[in-house]
Amino acid sequence: MPLCIPGETAVCIHISMADDLSRIAVWDPDEVIIRVARGIQVRDVLREVRDILMIDLGAPASRGGPLRCFCGMRVELPCELLPRVVAAGVG
Numbered sequence: 001m002p003l004c005i006p007g008e009t010a011v012c013i014h015i016s017m018a019d020d021l022s023r024i025a026v027w028d029p030d031e032v033i034i035r036v037a038r039g040i041q042v043r044d045v046l047r048e049v050r051d052i053l054m055i056d057l058g059a060p061a062s063r064g065g066p067l068r069c070f071c072g073m074r075v076e077l078p079c080e081l082l083p084r085v086v087a088a089g090v091g
């Protein structure tokens with residue numbers, strides 16, 4: 001399993017909820033966080049996050065599967081999203 005080390009610190013991509021976003025999901029390279037807006041359909045959030053991971057960050061393809069960091073580790077979703085992910089039948 002390759003390590004995930006942009007710069008010197010081992011970090012993996014995290015997802016955090018945020019208010020006042022101009023888009024559904026925004027990549028923050030300084031914090032290694034994808035911020036997602038509250039109150040958006042979970043399906044749309046997952047699609048946006050997946051696009052950022054795969055297209056912008058070169059993460060492994062994960063259509064229909066769990067989201068993955070560019071090192072291959074699973075990206076954990078915020079608890080706030082999880083109940084609705086299950087309800088939506090995604091992941």
Ligand SMILES: [Zn+2]
Nearest residue numbers: 004012069071
């Ligand atoms: Zn990683």
